[in-house]
Amino acid sequence: MKRYCMACDLKDDPKLIEEYKSYHAKGNAWPEITKSIQSAGIVDMEIYLIGNRLFMIMEVDESYDAAAKAKADAANPKVQEWEELMWKYQQELPWADKGVKWVPMERIFKLGE
Template sequence: MTRRLVLALDLVADAALIAEYERMHEPGSVWPEVLSHIRATGFEEMQIWRVDDRMVMVAEVADDYPRPTPPALDEGAARWEALMWRFQKPLPQARAGEKWRPMRPIFDLSQHPDRAGEV
């Protein structure tokens, strides 16, 4: 069983930095230990979407997320996260040190009956 997480974060509004950030997230560019850490913590799927300087992460995680991870993976992930702060900035009203902020759903089409035939 999985659950979905949706989180938001802003980027520094600088076209060159945003281009570099996107390049660092292309296939083959993310450090292998970071990918291993992501998977080890219980992420089963993850996508990051961007519009202008706003990003949204959509992830499917295992029921036991977040799982404990080996120190070596934690160290690599911590180095990556420190590097990413160059490109990222907290959302307004974020707590000190908070990066990705969880979003809450406000609409789900599957919860609304199909009444297309009604007038």
């Protein structure tokens, strides 16, 4: 199993942050979204929040392919609707490429290595 850690920022607005949290509260994520995540080989996903910074941990199996997931998402109208809605809350990290929300983080420490 492989782990990916990603970061993204939310707009620094307490009302918007609460709305974003509500969309991600247990049972509130759209079923089409969770299905697209799971069908891509993502076994587990957690999102953490501090201030307006998001941190996502994804555990993936051997079938996961980021490029294939991006292609499938681009062809899925419900995923595109969700992504457009989430842009209301999210913003690019200052060093991210234009239009990129979630940026991979570099692991710089691991206990035991």
